[in-house]
Amino acid sequence: MASLLDPYDWHYSHYTSRAIGGTSLIIIEMTDVEPDGRISDYDLGIWEDDHVPAFERIIRACQSYGAKVAIQIAHAGRKAEDAVVPVSSTSTAFSDRFNTPKELSTAEAEAMVVKFEQAFKRAVQAGVDAIEIHGAHGYLIHQFHSPFTNKRSDKYGQDRALFGKEMIQAARRLMPECMPLIFRISAVEYAEEGYQLDYSINLVKEYREAGIDLFHISSGGESNNGPEYSGEGYQVDLAASIKKALDVPVIAVGRMENATYSDQVIRDGKADLVAVGRGMLRNPYWANEASLELKRKTIIPRALERGFDI
Numbered sequence: 001m002a003s004l005l006d007p008y009d010w011h012y013s014h015y016t017s018r019a020i021g022g023t024s025l026i027i028i029e030m031t032d033v034e035p036d037g038r039i040s041d042y043d044l045g046i047w048e049d050d051h052v053p054a055f056e057r058i059i060r061a062c063q064s065y066g067a068k069v070a071i072q073i074a075h076a077g078r079k080a081e082d083a084v085v086p087v088s089s090t091s092t093a094f095s096d097r098f099n100t101p102k103e104l105s106t107a108e109a110e111a112m113v114v115k116f117e118q119a120f121k122r123a124v125q126a127g128v129d130a131i132e133i134h135g136a137h138g139y140l141i142h143q144f145h146s147p148f149t150n151k152r153s154d155k156y157g158q159d160r161a162l163f164g165k166e167m168i169q170a171a172r173r174l175m176p177e178c179m180p181l182i183f184r185i186s187a188v189e190y191a192e193e194g195y196q197l198d199y200s201i202n203l204v205k206e207y208r209e210a211g212i213d214l215f216h217i218s219s220g221g222e223s224n225n226g227p228e229y230s231g232e233g234y235q236v237d238l239a240a241s242i243k244k245a246l247d248v249p250v251i252a253v254g255r256m257e258n259a260t261y262s263d264q265v266i267r268d269g270k271a272d273l274v275a276v277g278r279g280m281l282r283n284p285y286w287a288n289e290a291s292l293e294l295k296r297k298t299i300i301p302r303a304l305e306r307g308f309d310i
Contacts (some may be wrong), residue, residue, distance in 0.1 A: 007044055009295035015058050019067035020279055022287035022299035025273070027061055027132055027182075028055070028071040031117040031123075036083035037075035037140070046073070046119045055126040063127070065301065070130035070176075070182060071123045073116060077101065077140030078149075087112075089143040089150045095224065106154045109163060112140070117170035124174055131171055132182035135164050135207075138221030142186060145203055148194045148222050161206045168210040182251070183207050184216040187238035191223030197238065200206075201245045208248055216251040216275065217242055231255055233265065242271035251275050257282075259290035 007028075015026055031044040038045065043074055045051060059069045078088035078101035087108070088101035104112065116133075123131055134186050135141035143149040144163035146157055164183075171181055185207075187200045217239035220226055227234055235254035243250045252271035257279025258264045263273050279286045288300045288308070298308050 006051055007058055008054070011044075012058050012061065014284075015069075016065065017059045017284035018178050018209065018287075019062035019065040020301060021283075021285035021303075022291065023067050023280065024287065025070060025130070027069045027275070028058070030072050030074045030076075030134055031119075033073065033075050033112075033119040036080055036086060037077075038083075039079060041082045043076075043238075046231055047115065050120050052126050055123070059127045063129070063240060068129040070132050070180075071126075071128050072134050072184070072292075073119050074133040074134035075112070075116070075140040077138075077143045079138055088140065089152060089156065092149070094138065094307065105191075106156065109144075109156055110166075110243075111168045113163070113170055117165050117174065120171045121174045124176070124179075128179075130180040130182055131175065131293065132184055132216060133164070133167055133171065133212075134184050135167075136184045136186040136218045136221060138186075138223075140219055142168060146189065146195060146222055147199075148189060148191055161203055164203075164207060165210040168207060168212060171249060172211040180213045181211060182216055183212045184215045184218060186219050186221050187217050187235070187242060188219050189222045190220050190225040190227060192225075194222055197241055204242055204248060205246055208246065214249045214251065214267045215271070216253060217271075218253055232258055232261060236265055236270055243269075243271065249273075253277070257286070259293045263288075263294055275300075 018026055031046050032038045034047050062069050078086050078094050080086040085103040086099055087104050089104040093100045120131060140165045145160045150160050152159055187197055189195050219235050232255045237254045239250045239252040249272040251273045252265055253275035256274045256276050262274040288298055291299050298305050
């Protein structure tokens, strides 16, 4: 029987329509490893085996239209809005709007790694082509690797990247060797005492050595502050800097819906892929429209091609 927390028919229509529209890689939204790991009670979860069939249905359908499918596995930590007692690397609340979190003990943090490992296993069972670990935007893994929120004295404080590295190692134990593992990271925090690009470059280096293939470069999350500019491609330079510093494949994200601009970012070698959010929320056929804008062929099923005759 389907759970209320499973992806349901709306999700099926949402993702498969993007696959039909020519999207090459779909990353299923933040999907959490326990009920109190959700940003809100409306988030998806994959903490039970019963969740697997609903994900599998969507993934298989998207793949049938030629798309590859990844899933973003996460835990919101102290930013879990509806958790009565959220958990974190710290006992400090994100803001007055959020409940005070419980600081995870060392043993509880180790148990959280196991919860992630079980979620990775279920994702593989559901048939994903790749997994993305969410270590950005001030969520739990970010809370552990940030000096702003991790002032612990245990092993997770002595090595702030350890929590994330244990997640990566857990994923690698379960994933097929050929399956890509992606890590989403905030390159800068925008907090007054937050980390900057040099710190995230070191994190990326450690996470790459632990087993990450591709880095999804975002920013912010541990503060209510943001960048001075948040228009077209506002995070591209961060992705380009990390790529240049470490020669790692990166995804650029952040107002990338202009196809000509995004194409140039790839041609200039600033990123290896671009992620399009708002553009695809507005238009499930964004990828096909982008292909036509760039003077290439339609990338939709033949049954729809007549709609694009000129």
